[in-house]
Amino acid sequence: MKLARRNSVPTAPLVVALALITSASATQASDFFPQQVAPILQQRCLSCHSGDQPKGDFSLQSADKALADGYIEPGDAAASHLVELISPTDGAAAMPKNADPLTSAEIAVIRKWIDDGAHWPADFQLQAARVSDFAWWSYQPLNLPAVPKSAAPWAKTTIDQFILQKLDEKGLQHSPAADRRTLIRRVTYDLTGLPPTPDEVVKFENDSDPLAYEKLVDRLLASDQYGERWARHWLDVVKYADTCGYDKDKLRPNAWPYRDYVIRSFNDDKPYARFVQEQIAGDVLFPGEPDGVLGLGFLAAGPWDFIGHVEVSEAKIDGKVARNLDRDDMVSNAINSFCSVTVQCARCHNHKFDPITQENYYGLQAIFAAVDRAERPYGDDPEIEQEKSRLEEKREAQKKELAELQKQIQRDGGPRLEKLEKLIRQLQADAKVNKAPEFGYHSSITQTAATTKWVEIDLGQPTDIAKIVLRPCHDDYAGIGAGFGFPVRFQVQVAAEANQWSTVVDQTKADYPNPGLTPLEIPEIAAPVRFIRLTATQLCARKNDYMLALAEMQAFDNAGNNVALGGKVTSIDSIEAPVRWSRNNLTDGKWAQDPDSTRSMELAKAIAERAAIETPESIAQRNRLQESVAAIEREIAALPQSRMVYAAATDFPSQGNFKPTEATPRPIYLLHRGDVQTPRQEVSPGLLPLGENADWKLDAALSEGERRAALARWMTDKQHPLVWRSIVNRIWQHHFGEGIVATPNDFGRMGAKPTHPELLDWLACEFRDGGQSFKKLHRLIVTSSVYQQSSQHDEAQAAVDGGNQYLWRMNRRRLEAEEIRDSILSVSGSLDSTMGGPGFYLFALEKTAHSPHYEYHKFDPADPASHRRSIYRFIVRSQPDPWMTTLDCADSSQSTPRRNETLTSLQALSLLNNPFNLVMAEQFAARLESEEANLPDQIDRAMFLTTGRAPSDSQRAEMVTYAQDHQLVNLCRLMFNLSEFVFVD
Secondary structure: OOOOOOOOOOOOHHHHHHHHHHHHHHHHHHHHHHHHHHHHHHOOOOOOOOOOOOOOHOOOOOOHOOOOOOOOOOOOOOHHHHHHOOOOOOOOOOOOOOOOOOHHHHHHHHHHHHHHOOOOOOOOOOOOOOHHHHHHHHHHHHHOOOOOOOOOOOOOHHEEEEEEHHHHHHOOOOOEEEEEHHHHHHHHHHHHHHOOOOHHHHHOOOOOOOOHHHHHHHHHHHHHHHHHHHHHHHHHHHHOOOOOOOOOOOOOOOOOOHHHHHHHHOOOOOHHHHHHHHHHHHHOOOOOOOOHHHHHHHHHOOOOOOOOOOOOHOOOHHHHHHHHHHHHHHHHHHHHHOOOOHHHHHHOOOOOOOOHHHHHHHHHHOOOOOOOOEEEEOOOOHHHHHHHHHHHHHHHHHHHHHHHHHHHHHHHHHHHHHHHHHHHHHHHHOOOEEOOOOEEEEOOEEEOOOEEEEEEEEEEEEEEEOOOEOOOEEOOHHEEEEEEOOOEEEEEEEEOOOOOEEEEEEEEEOOOOOOOOOOOEEOOOOOOOEEEEEEEEEEEEEOOOEEEEEOOOEEEEEOOOOOOOOEEEEOOOOOEEEEOEEEHHOOOOOOOEEOOOHHHHHHHHHHHHHHHHOOOHHHHHHHHHHHHHHHHHHHHHHHOOEEEEEEEEOOOOOOOOEEOOOOOOOOOOHHHHHHHOOOOEEEEEEOOOOOOOOOOOOOOOOOOOHHHHHHHHHHOOOOOOOOHHHHHHHHHHHHOOOOOOOOOOOOOOOOOOOOOOHHHHHHHHHHHHOOHHHHHHHHHHHHOOOOOOOOOOHHHHHHOOOOOOOOOOOOEEEHHHHHHHHHHHHHHHOOEEEOOOOEEEEOOEEEEOOEEEEEEEHOOOOHHHHHHHHHHHHOOOOOOOOHHOOOOOEEEEEEEEOOOOOHHHHHHHHHHHHHHHHHHHHHHHHHHHHHHHOOHHHHHHHHHHHOOOOHHHHHHHHHHHHHHOHHHHHHHHOOOOOOOEEEOO
């Protein structure tokens, strides 16, 4: 879908020009309102003062509403309350609220209209005008701008040319280049989040190669640590965490594969369009590829209301609210992260400042109308996944044919078959079952019917028996009732000695009907028996899964005694959930019984008659199809098992009231004021109508996957004015401390304007058209002269640009929380560089019936399992790590495109006294003592490890004295508090 271009015509100047050019004498009264007044009211007032519930109960939508509320006094503007509201006064903000005030020219137009009688043409209604909002800079077409020309030697790159032009405009001068020690420390932290080693610093400082810096950059970009560093920035934006948040804050044990996917994507330098598409619709656009599923962790990364989804029905108000907020999170995560647009502002009303209506917003919700968050399988081998997809498609085709056959049998059976089935249902429903709390044996649950399960009993010694009896289970779960778990296909075998089996029942070629509570009796067992085994080859469906269940396995001797009573039971597996389910229950002499033997006989007779109605041909065809399905399921089961990732999903096992949509989109309605109790019209899926894009609405008949695929393609269209600007601005921000646009999640009217708009567009075009390589973009930025400047302060230049938004020097920054922790681990020699896998805990986990407890004070920081990089830590939403939070770690419950950077006494105290720092100080001291023999050399080594330089003579002498008086370990604690350690110049 191509995005149409629109000429850039600023809104406010247009209105001013009209006001100045069109005088009262040149405009008739009948034309003055529609030509001059209406555009102002539509653009600046109607987003709040329209609809069924206008703000302040004042509507400007039509004459009968606007002139009836006393706000306008025709013929007297000075007495009109409307004029008072729009006119700025000392100490009071004028309308519109939270927006730029009307210009003096706009106010003059409204005053004149009122003084002239407030003439409002009959039947003239206003509608909120949105089109002119597209004149905003971020919505303009993205075109490669001309590069400024400068002969200055400092401007080594195109980036420098743009920066130098702006510096010249502002009367500023660039700063000299940083020294090599500063530069290697800066670029190493920026690209890897870790400090350079002393050897790396010394080697770089002494390298005479004119390309030494470029080679350093290439080495850092090629390291695995690069992906670990830059993935953290992305995970901040998308609200990644390992728990759900909200009241119960349940664990997400399989969220981490998405985190590893992001790390790998950066290390592999995946093209950005592919990165975007995988996270919105990877399963549709790249079927059979693991990253196509793993990327969908993006849509599930944010908070999720367990109670609102699992414990509350979707039909109830709280359930509707939970699901509405869940879709809101998906929409805002997608549009904020990729487009830098605050689309969520339109959930309750048309966006106050940007060209986004409620219909646009709910159209985006409709794209995710069938999507939930749940565990879903993925595989590491694309060929295996493709084979699995092929088999699953073949299985579904066979199941469809089987269903059609069953419908034909129903038609052929006619009224008698329908009557029998009704009778069977009634007899089963009317059963008054007597049963003990011990229900029987229950295998582990599986997702595939064609899974082999077996259970056997040992009579202790070979015994002559007259018959074997298998008694079905009864369970109230999901209303399944009698016959619960009885195998569909199976065989029964006996043996006098271990593994010397002979088959006494073979029911593996055709389905065995649900027996209800009628036992299966197997008479005429010829030889002595010690072992009896039932092997199920096709399992009974429970709800959305399969298992084997049996109440009792009996063996009667010729005297009628059950010699299996109390016998030893073994099985392939068992859920072991006493007292209801246990292996021992299979031989405990307890089973569900129907006290009405007549009813049981009548049920058995009806089941037999139903089976007799089917023709031999239909039975053979059904058996063939069932065997085909079973064979396919065996093939699927034989493939390597997929692993699980917490991601966007439409098909998953039900959990309480949380049930899968199975890819059927829910109806989405425009909610008046965002209230689920006041739905308006149903909304079709749609995109944002950027520019004059007339095709922003999608076909309502599109499948769930096609909707997301359309959104993914729209986002990555080369003409998209937002996506390419957004991502290069994010990358720029993390190198310079502030983006070219200082509000990285908001490129709208309430966000900041770009300081270097031409540079932003040039970077976006270069990135878009140059392979969409992050590593290439990093290299371009960090090899520029502006990046390599000194951060030295200059009072005269600061007087002109105190915020350094034009980059006359480099910005100094404090390390982020993860960088500080990783640096402490690194310099102490404790860092475990193992990549990937489940996150490590920095707390003691205590599970309770209601919710987990995350006890940070009970954790031992000396545990080596916790000494991996901080990106691999298990992140809790409701109880974030106190130490990391003190150091301004991101709040995972909300998008954090830019972290706070504070300086507090609590930070110094934490770096000095936190148990982690105490343990690491001990390990740091032990490292120094193992690497250097005497105290002065140990101090030199410590200083080089933490700051990248040797101490001065006076510093060395002072630290030697301190270590002698207070021990080396306490000096190491102080080293972690050095400004040179926690700040990068």
